[in-house]
Amino acid sequence: MKARQQNGWIPISISLVLILASTFLLNQNVRAAGEGSITGKVTLSGTPPHERGIDMSKDPYCVKQHANNPVHLETVVVGQGGGLENVVLYISQGFNGTPTKSTAVPVFDQKGCMYTPHVLAMGVGEQYKVETSDQTTHNIHPEPNPMTGNIPWNRSQPPGAAPIIQSWKAEEVAIPVKCNIHPWMHGYFVVVKGPYATTKDDGSYTIENVPPGSYTVTAWQETYGTQQQKATVSAGKPTTLDFAFKAK
């Protein structure tokens, strides 16, 4: 309440601007006869690193949640066919409008003392929701880079508490978020300007609603950093763009 009160005007004004802009943009889109999309697969070449197991013995509740499925770190998650999960792809250059907002609010859930998803991508000023499905209290503590102007926050969420709705006012790749009560709980918020997508467990992704034009697409992975590729999108049909990270 207090914190929000202080700088409540920032999200409000930003979202206002967004609404106006997007309506304006929509008209454009109508005139620009449909949009394209960028799709593809992100893979990891080489042997993925050993992921340490997580010992949750500190909190019996968490231990119970994973009684028969031991959990490991999620710094590098490789799915079938070398597909790399939790990679965020976004248009870093060439796009200067406002992306059409998807109606679905990005949700960051705390489940079995882990973050699902491990990496949550969202647009600048876009509202996201932090929920808890656990019967133990977590605290959510994103630590953005002070230079970006994003304001760090740190709040607890007791079992059954209402979701926390927040948004970031500046682009930042990526904001580490952690739970101090359960130190192994660690994830990322990725805040980008343009359209974005996150890879599924098979490494596939699709960036929707990309107006025709030529762009630079950046893929970010928490361990291996970023890769960039150029792509030209034409109206109507999807453009394919694959990324391959090399295991260190």
Add this chain to the structure above:
Amino acid sequence: MAKLLAVTILVIAAVSAIPIEEHIWTAPADISTHGPLIDSQMSDTMGETGLCFLAGQFVLALFIWMYSGRGREHRIGRFPGGATGLVIAAFLIVGTEVIALGVLGSKAWAQVYFAPLKPGAMTVEAQAGQFAFYFRYPGPDGKFGPIHPEMISDATENFYGLDTQNDPASKDDIVTAEMAIPVDREIQLWMHSKDLGHSFYVPALRIQQDFVPGLDLSIHFTANKIGKYEIVCTQLCGLGHYNMKAYLEVMSRQDFDAWLKQQAALQ
């Protein structure tokens, strides 16, 4: 009214004493070699102070009962012995009690803190941070690798900031989330705080010691009962303080070795 007050005081005093008499709520049973002295010290103190408590409340109640509402016809008396007598009494009773408890107490204290470390004690390092304990075993080489604060990262579970690439001593260090120790063997515990003030409190072990940031302390103790016990933090360290805990497993020698191997494999 006054007589009622007298009765109330007596009743309250009596009722308050019952749970302590009956040992309804007691600390976890002692599992340490130094604990018995502390426990006996505790019960001695409880006996003596309990007596003072009951006596004090009783006299208060008695006098209130006897001397309330007396009119001018009663003459004002003087307590036998007067102030001097009472002062002497205070000095004798409390003084002796104080000296006795003080001396005994310092013996118990000395046993915890001044006893020299026995040879062949096992060294473990405990690290406290918001809001969890992590423990480190030196591994075969018996040496702890140096800590690089800038490398500490919960994200990669490098809780200690070990540089396993470059520091040979760090390679075989074993970092665990729960503390296991062999039974009947003296443990030297090095206490290191990662961030703020914390405390290492094991009620069953009769051990409580604060972590002092920027200053590593060591305590040593011997556990003599196999079982699983709780380590809790007693130094307010932030919002997760209430849930800052870890488990202490006292194991047989064989179990401990097995456990240590298993943990080493997980590194």
Add this chain to the structure above:
Amino acid sequence: MSVVTESARHTVVGPAPAHVGNGGRRNIVPGNGRLRTLQRNSPPPGSSAIWVGIAAITMMFAAFTSALVVRQGSGPDWQHIAIPRVLFLNTLLLVASSVSLEVFRRKFSAHRMGPEAEMRLNPRWLYASLVMGMLFVAGQYAAWLQLRREGVYVASNPSSSFFYVLTAAHAVHVIGGLGGLLYLIYLLRSQVLRRTTLDVAATYWHFMGALWVYLLALICVKL
């Protein structure tokens, strides 16, 4: 018995003006009504209040000192800073100011003994002490500027932190003292300056001087 006390009572308060009511430290009457001392009034409370104040300030700087000692022992990062030379000049100024205030105090009390005609007293010494006090504060500021130029800021190292803290805390109290001196001048000009007021102000001012000498020693030895 009671008659005696009655009479005593009259002799003491009866016609006396309202303000002659207070007893206090040196003017206590025992039960039988006979005066224990001949003095009719205790000294004004200011003269004991100033010592209360001095005690508080002493404790405050004692706390700073012990903090300094503990802090020096706690970290390996203790390093000495180059003491700005101007500090010694400042010390001279403050001591001189203290001296000239004392001179003025002596002259003033000497005057007070004399008849009302000689009330016109040259306040030169008082002004001198005020000016030198102001120069002291300016000098302290100069010292800060010098450290700044050398890139030594409050948070640079523990010594510099303590240097700024100690000097600032002292300067604040000195500025308070300067206010007192200005008030003295005001009183003097409006012909209502009282010896006790002057004494109190002088005590405080001398204390400020002594305190600074102590602090300088501390700074030279420790920082």
Add this chain to the structure above:
Amino acid sequence: MHDVRATQEVKHHGPPASFIRKYIFSIDHKVIGRQYYGLGLLAVFVGMGLSWLMRLHLGWTSLAIPGLGWLNPVGAPGGLMTPEYYLQLMTMHGTIMVFFVLTVAPFAAFGNFFLPIQVGAEDMPFPHINMMSFWVTFAAFAVLISSFFFGDGPSLAGWTAYAPLTAVGSIAGPGQGLGQVLWAFSIALFCVGQLLGSLNFIPTTLDLRAKGMTFSRMPQTVWAWFITSCMGLTAFSVLMPACILLIMDHLIGTSFFVPSNLVVSDQLQPHSGGSTLLWQHLFWFFGHPEVYIAIVPAMGIVSHVLITSLRRPLLSWKTIVASMVSLAFLSYMVYGHHMFVSGMNPVSSLVFSFPTLIITIPSTIIVLIWLGSIYQSRLRVNSASLFALGFISMFITGGVSGFFLAQPSLDIMLHATYFVVGHFHFVMAVAAIFGIFSGTYFWFPKMFGRMMNEPLGKLHFWLTFVGVYGIFMPFHYLGLAANVRRYQAFVDDYTTRLVPVHQFSTIFALFTGAAQLIFLYNLIHSRFWGKLATDNPWESTSLEWTTTSPPPYDNFGGRHPIIYHDPYQFGVQTASGTDYIMQDSPEESVSEETRSSS
């Protein structure tokens, strides 16, 4: 001659005309005393409200407290209290109660009102400084409360504000940014306020005593306030610099309390070389005397009230005063017992342990003298004396638990458990509160010119007395069962079975708190509609009862009392047939009825 003018100027300011100068920025010590009392009253009810919320949460952790969600949607979403909000409430409860109730009410409030009257002075020597003292204290309170409304709330670091949790900033948790700075600033202000207070109290006692008011003739309360102001002088002047250093660590990035290489929440802190124990030393050097700053005035009030209702002087006032003085002195040598397990050299723990045990001797002496004075007295029972007797009971209860905590070896088990909480709530908090109640019922007629309602007062006493034992006695059991304090929920296996005990004391807390509303009602109702008070309703002897109720602006209406007796001439036979002689009346006891010398 000029000295005479001096006293004239110091002591003579006419009664003010305007409302503001009369009631708000008044320089009259009586108005300032009432203002302090009002501040204490406001603070105590705020603090009590906070403790209600805390107790509710501790009893039923998953309970959504109705209305709380509306009050603070962040701290308590839907009324469900978060850990940080619990700790913030706890911190504010402790700070408000210790500073703005236990220090303000018995010392600043009653002291301001009655010290000058009881020594026969017309006012404090420096009325304007006195006014400043109150308003600075009030500002401190305002700043503290304001931290609820800025940033992410007040500090959560407890009233002891241990560094480095309090020094590294908001990374350490909610409220550790702005909230902590406001806390430190507020406390620094408070220190200034209390130092200004001492600046008045001490000279008043030394210089403004009426003729005949020798030291041996000062009432117990005056002694208590005098000793307390001397302690405040040395304690607050140490806490203030500590707070300044803390603020500097916070805002300027110095490293007084923050050591090197701290990694808070994965971020390496830009500090180096500070000492965390330094804060504890500075704080407890203030903190332990603070305990006596709270309790000594209450002792004075209790003695004062008790003597009047016993209708006899104490066995020996000298012993009591001597004990209070030695308490004051010892309190500076024992502060280390708060740090037995905090990494201090174990040897110094022993060094601190003995004076801590020894300090129980003067306390015991005081209690024994009180008990011995009740023996064969003519105890009159009224609300005031009931609370005074209650104080003795509380003080005994809280005192004996001190024996445990004074021993390092037992502190290993009991440190930072509910045993400590129970101990200081009895011996310091509740005892002092009982002193305040006793003083209120006793002096209300003099302060406001009307009597308080006796039946309501007695009801208030019974509910409070029983209730307080119901709240805090179980704390000792919890502590003996190693239940750690400052937890917002009990998740440890060995503590879960203790929750019913918490629920028990929660129920008593709610009910005792409700009983305080009776007091509030009594206070307000009597203030306006109570029956008019005579000058000396309790047939007491000290100077405040020789003037009108309430006293005129200059306290004695131009009269300058002369003191003929020690303050407590009770149990005597006078010509007029009373059993007491006023301090300023020259008459002597006609028959030498046995009366212990004082």
